[in-house]
Amino acid sequence: MTKIDIELRYERDRWRARGAGIEIVHAELRGIETLLASQLATERTPLDVELRFDTAALPRWLLQYHGHYCNYVLHVPPRGAQA
Amino acid sequence: MSTNRRWNSGMFATEDWWSVWIGLALFGAGLLALAGLDLVGWMARPRPWEWTDTVSAFAWGKWFAPAGAGYAGWHPLVSWLVSYAVFTALFAVGAYFQRLSVRRFVFGFSALYVITWLAWIAGNELHLTIVNATVDGHNRYREAALSWGLQLSEGAPFLLALVAGLAIGNFAKGFAGRLAEAAKPEWYIKTAIVFLGVTLGAQTIQASAFALDLILAGAAATFVAYLLFWPIVYTVARRMFKFPRDAAAVLASGISICGVSAAIATAGAIRAKPVIPVAVSMVVVIFAMLELIVLPGAYTAFFPDAPVVNGAALGMTVKTDGADAAAGALLDELMNARHLQLTGEHWQVGWILSAAILTKIWIDVFIGVWAFLLAIVWIKKVEQRSGVVSISPMEIWFRFPKFVLGYFVAWLGYLAIAAAWPAGKPLLASGTAVVQGPMRTMLFMMTFVAMGTMTDFTKLKGLGKVALLYGLALVVVIVPIAYAVAYLFHHGLMPPLAP
Numbered sequence: 001m002t003k004i005d006i007e008l009r010y011e012r013d014r015w016r017a018r019g020a021g022i023e024i025v026h027a028e029l030r031g032i033e034t035l036l037a038s039q040l041a042t043e044r045t046p047l048d049v050e051l052r053f054d055t056a057a058l059p060r061w062l063l064q065y066h067g068h069y070c071n072y073v074l075h076v077p078p079r080g081a082q083a
Numbered sequence: 084m085s086t087n088r089r090w091n092s093g094m095f096a097t098e099d100w101w102s103v104w105i106g107l108a109l110f111g112a113g114l115l116a117l118a119g120l121d122l123v124g125w126m127a128r129p130r131p132w133e134w135t136d137t138v139s140a141f142a143w144g145k146w147f148a149p150a151g152a153g154y155a156g157w158h159p160l161v162s163w164l165v166s167y168a169v170f171t172a173l174f175a176v177g178a179y180f181q182r183l184s185v186r187r188f189v190f191g192f193s194a195l196y197v198i199t200w201l202a203w204i205a206g207n208e209l210h211l212t213i214v215n216a217t218v219d220g221h222n223r224y225r226e227a228a229l230s231w232g233l234q235l236s237e238g239a240p241f242l243l244a245l246v247a248g249l250a251i252g253n254f255a256k257g258f259a260g261r262l263a264e265a266a267k268p269e270w271y272i273k274t275a276i277v278f279l280g281v282t283l284g285a286q287t288i289q290a291s292a293f294a295l296d297l298i299l300a301g302a303a304a305t306f307v308a309y310l311l312f313w314p315i316v317y318t319v320a321r322r323m324f325k326f327p328r329d330a331a332a333v334l335a336s337g338i339s340i341c342g343v344s345a346a347i348a349t350a351g352a353i354r355a356k357p358v359i360p361v362a363v364s365m366v367v368v369i370f371a372m373l374e375l376i377v378l379p380g381a382y383t384a385f386f387p388d389a390p391v392v393n394g395a396a397l398g399m400t401v402k403t404d405g406a407d408a409a410a411g412a413l414l415d416e417l418m419n420a421r422h423l424q425l426t427g428e429h430w431q432v433g434w435i436l437s438a439a440i441l442t443k444i445w446i447d448v449f450i451g452v453w454a455f456l457l458a459i460v461w462i463k464k465v466e467q468r469s470g471v472v473s474i475s476p477m478e479i480w481f482r483f484p485k486f487v488l489g490y491f492v493a494w495l496g497y498l499a500i501a502a503a504w505p506a507g508k509p510l511l512a513s514g515t516a517v518v519q520g521p522m523r524t525m526l527f528m529m530t531f532v533a534m535g536t537m538t539d540f541t542k543l544k545g546l547g548k549v550a551l552l553y554g555l556a557l558v559v560v561i562v563p564i565a566y567a568v569a570y571l572f573h574h575g576l577m578p579p580l581a582p
Binding site: 015033054059061065066069 | 086269354470472
C-alpha cells in the first residue's frame with residue numbers, strides 16, 4: 001500500500017487539490033476524487049490518498065472558533081481492479 | 084499552509100493552544116507563592132468608588148490598586164501599566180506564533196485593554212453595584228447613604244463592557260475594523276476558562292460532593308440534550324425549510340450543539356463546501372450575542388430560585404464558548420445580587436458560572452466524537468462509499484478543544500497540590516487568588532468588549548432563511564428543551580453560602 005499526501009483548499013467556488021506533483025481544480029469534491037484516482041492510480045499497487053484540508057483557506061475570524069476542517073483518506077484501487 | 088498531520092500539529096500556531104500556554108504560565112507564576120514568591124500581585128484590581136467622593140478628592144487609588152499585598156506600596160498607575168505590559172507581551176507572543184500582524188494586534192489589544200478598563204472602573208461605581216441588603220447586621224447600601232442604585236453587583240462592569248463593544252461594532256465600524264486583529268473573544272475566554280480551572284479546584288476543596296454532582300449532571304444533561312436537539316432541528320431544516328442534506332446537517336449542529344465549532348466540525352465530517360459553515364457561523368455569532376443580552380436577565384427575573392439550573396440551561400443554550408462564559412458570568416452576578424436582595428444571604432460567587440461552563444465544556448469535548456460518528460454514518464449510509472473513503476480516529480483529537488486540557492490541568496493540579504501539602508493550602512489560595520480573581524475577570528471583560536466589536540447586527544440581513552430557522556429553533560426547541568433537561572438533572576442543586 002502506497003500513501004500520498006494531498007493538500008485540499010476551498011477557493012471561492014471550487015476545490016483545489018495539490019501535492020505529489022499534481023494540481024487539480026473542480027467545483028465538487030467528488031470531481032476532485034475522480035480526477036485524483038484517475039491521475040494517481042497505478043497498475044498494480046493500491047493507493048491511500050490522504051486529503052488534508054488547509055485551514056488557512058477559511059476566513060481568519062472563523063479560525064478562533066474552530067481551526068480544523070476535514071482530513072480523510074481516499075482509497076484508490078489499482079487500474080486493473082478498477083476495470 | 085496550515086494542515087493537521089501529527090498529534091502535536093498547531094501547538095504553537097492556534098489560539099486554542101495559546102490559551103493553554105498563557106493560562107498555565109500565569110497559574111504557574113501564582114503557584115510560586117508556595118515558595119514565598121509573589122509574581123502575580125502586580126495585577127491591578129478595580130475598587131468600588133462613589134462619584135461625589137471621587138470628584139471632591141480625586142486619587143487614582145480610589146479607582147484601582149495592586150491586587151497583591153506585597154505590591155501595596157506601588158502607585159496604582161504603575162500597577163495598571165505593568166498589567167498592561169505583561170498581558171500585551173504574552174498575547175503578542177501568541178499572536179506572533181499564530182502569524183497575525185503583531186503591530187495591528189498590539190494596537191487592537193491596547194485599545195481593547197483601555198476600553199475594558201474604562202468599563203471596569205465605571206462599572207464599579209457604587210450606584211451601579213451595591214445591593215440594598217442587610218448582611219450580618221450591616222447594610223452597605225444605607226451606610227454609603229446612596230439616594231438611588233441599580234444594584235447590579237459585579238454584573239454592572241460586564242454590561243458596560245458589552246454596551247461599549249456593541250456600540251463600536253455597530254456605530255463605529257471603521258474603528259471596529261482596526262481592532263479586528265485583536266478581536267479574539269474565544270482566545271481571551273479560553274484563557275480565562277483555564278483560570279477558572281483553578282477556581283473549580285478551590286471550589287472542589289470547599290464542597291467536593293457538590294462539585295462532583297455538578298460535573299456528572301453536566302455530562303448527563305449534555306448527552307441528553309444532544310440526542311434531542313440534533314434530530315429535531317435537522318428534521319425541521321429538511322421538512323419545513325427544504326434545506327439540502329448537507330446544509331441541514333451543518334445547521335442542525337450549529338444551532339443545537341455548540342455553534343460555530345460544531346458547524347465547522349460537521350461540515351468537515353460530511354465534507355460540505357466551507358461556504359455553508361461560514362454562512363451558518365455568521366448567524367450563530369450574532370444570535371449568541373442576542374442570547375447573551377436576553378437570557379441572563381430573563382432567567383434572573385423568572386427563576387431567581389434555580390441558580391444552578393439556570394447556569395446549566397445557559398450552557399446548553401448559548402452557542403460559542405465566549406458568549407456562554409460571558410452569559411454565565413453575568414448570570415452569576417445578577418443572580419447573586421438578586422438573591423442577596425431577596426434574602427440577605429450571599430451565595431458563593433462562581434458556582435453558577437461553573438455550571439454554565441461545565442455543561443459547555445462537555446459539549447465541546449463531545450463535538451469531536453460526534454463529528455467522527457457523523458462522518459462514518461455519512462460515508463456508510465448517506466453516500467454509501469464505505470470502501471472508497473475513510474476517516475481516521477485522529478480526527479477526534481484534531482477537533483478536541485485544547486483549552487479544556489488547560490482547564491483540567493489547572494483544576495487537578497490545584498487539587499493535587501492541596502492534597503499533597505495540606506499545610507500549604509492558605510499559600511496556595513492566596514497565590515492563585517489574583518489569577519482566579521482580577522486576571523480572570525479582566526479577560527472576561529475583554530471578551531465582552533471584543534465580542535461586541537465583532538457583532539454587526541446588520542449582517543443578519545440577507546441571511547433570511549438561515550436566520551429564520553435559527554430564531555425559530557432557538558425559541559421553540561433549544562431554550563425550552565435545554566431548560567427542561569437542565570431542570571431534570573440539576574434541580575435541587577444550590578450553591579453553598581458564602582462564609
